[in-house]
Amino acid sequence: MQPVARVSTCYPDKFGAPRQSGLVPDARARLVFEPPFRHPDAVRGLEGFSHLWLVWVFSENVDKGWSPTVRPPRLGGNVRMGVFATRAPFRPNPIGLSAVRLERVELHPLDGPVLHLSGVDLVDGTPILDIKPYVPLADCIPEASEGFTAVPYERLDVEIPESFGDSMSPEERSALEDTLSLDPRPQYQDDPERVYGLLFSGWEVKFKVEGKRLCVLSLERRRSGSGL
Amino acid sequence: MQPVARVSTCYPDKFGAPRQSGLVPDARARLVFEPPFRHPDAVRGLEGFSHLWLVWVFSENVDKGWSPTVRPPRLGGNVRMGVFATRAPFRPNPIGLSAVRLERVELHPLDGPVLHLSGVDLVDGTPILDIKPYVPLADCIPEASEGFTAVPYERLDVEIPESFGDSMSPEERSALEDTLSLDPRPQYQDDPERVYGLLFSGWEVKFKVEGKRLCVLSLERRRSGSGL
CATH class of the missing domain: 2.40.30.70 (YaeB-like)
Structure with missing residues (x-):
């Protein structure tokens, strides 16, 4: 292979x-x-x-x-x-x-x-x-039963301050919001003070999560982008 | 691997x-x-x-x-x-x-x-x-477009004389009928006199095809079965 x-x-x-x-x-x-x-x-x-x-x-x-x-x-x-x-x-x-x-x-x-x-x-x-x-x-098998994956995805509410996303395309911003809404944190971590960092398409994204609300704290260019 | x-x-x-x-x-x-x-x-x-x-x-x-x-x-x-x-x-x-x-x-x-x-x-x-x-x-993506696979399957009408399938289970018989209806012949072969042989679940099946009609000519045990 x-x-x-x-x-x-x-x-x-x-x-x-x-x-x-x-x-x-x-x-x-x-x-x-x-x-x-x-x-x-x-x-x-x-x-x-x-x-x-x-x-x-x-x-x-x-x-x-x-x-x-x-x-x-x-x-x-x-x-x-x-x-x-x-x-x-x-x-x-x-x-x-x-x-x-x-x-x-x-x-x-x-x-x-x-x-x-x-x-x-x-x-x-x-x-x-x-x-x-x-x-x-x-x-495509619509009647397939879902096993344990039937647990619904509970998405987080994502807040990205308007000013941060200025140089992002609407699609890139939408992809980042959806990505964050899926809650990338490891299981069992639920400290509202902890700042997490995530790399996304040439950006370093810092965020906190409190309850069901994810707040982006900063968005910084890290590299020239993935060339998509 | x-x-x-x-x-x-x-x-x-x-x-x-x-x-x-x-x-x-x-x-x-x-x-x-x-x-x-x-x-x-x-x-x-x-x-x-x-x-x-x-x-x-x-x-x-x-x-x-x-x-x-x-x-x-x-x-x-x-x-x-x-x-x-x-x-x-x-x-x-x-x-x-x-x-x-x-x-x-x-x-x-x-x-x-x-x-x-x-x-x-x-x-x-x-x-x-x-x-x-x-x-x-x-x-499961019901809205997916089918490309060239959108060509519908035209199934053949399959005739298996009642007496042939006596020792087959209803499921086995149904599987054989569906298998033959898909027309296993190579492309471009359309000789109604030609007899084809197919091995299926311990049986040797002989058949002819004329137009959209597939006739099973014989069904003979070849081995003791697949142990399903």
Whole structure:
């Protein structure tokens, strides 16, 4: 198995990256093929599909082994479930699976065919093993029962002072708000005085959480951006 | 990457196996974990989900390489599409992806936890790399556009003389009918005199096709069955 592509995303770290695809609709990504797979022909017809499957590698966890049980954050982090009943990263084969939206296919003069994606849950630089079209007939199962994932997502109310987001695009701001609303804090941390830092698309974001309210304290440029 | 499990299915050969999961709802499978992964704990909580993702290996194609374009059978076999716009087996990393129904989890005295599945599109013996719960929130996208897969499946009318199916269970018979209705013949073959043979769950099935009508000519036991 070798990566066929890599993605650039707004999440330089695992901290803050959504735990499922689609949770942050404006989380954009740029997928660039590795040179041996950089054929415009290899993506012919892909533009007819609105959504794709990405099969990818939990690259930050490859050498950390696996465990028969894990503690899903959705259950508060204190209930153990079987690793195959979860999407946790520490699995026997560190394969991730995400359904993402295909915004457009670009033919780039240097990078070859580039896929512009949204709704991603991937850390910047994630290696991609395969790309497949989303086929509603086989993949969309509305009657599927949700198991323990039926716990509803309780989103936080996010406050970003107007003046902070001046140089952000509306999409970038929306993606940051959705990202923060998912509550990136580790389980069991509930100190309203604690300041957390999160890297997002070239910004360092500092925030506090009190109850269901997340306040952004500062937004500072850290690098020139992810080039999306 | 090493297989975590293998499946026993009613399709000993690629010929006749459905091209997507869910097309033959009664196509059953039995998934048995490889010894290092045979922990009842590793599937704890899985029984709460009605559907699963299987990430598997196109094991019959592993050494055959890949091609930037392929000819999907859905398009009559004469239009080339990019390999990443299809689910064709000859891909850079020979990974398959199937959403299947979880009928039940058995704790077998010798084999450990065994998953009983249906709606499978897998050849008998397929190695499984990963098992993940189907999470409707992230995986079910009813608004997804279908690309070239929007071509409707035209099923054949299948005739199995009553006397042939006597020792088949109703489910097995239903799975065979659905399998044949999908028209397993290679593209471009339309000779009403030609007799085709297909192996299905321990039976050798012979049939002819004239127009939209498939007639089963004989059904003979070939082996003791797949042990499902």
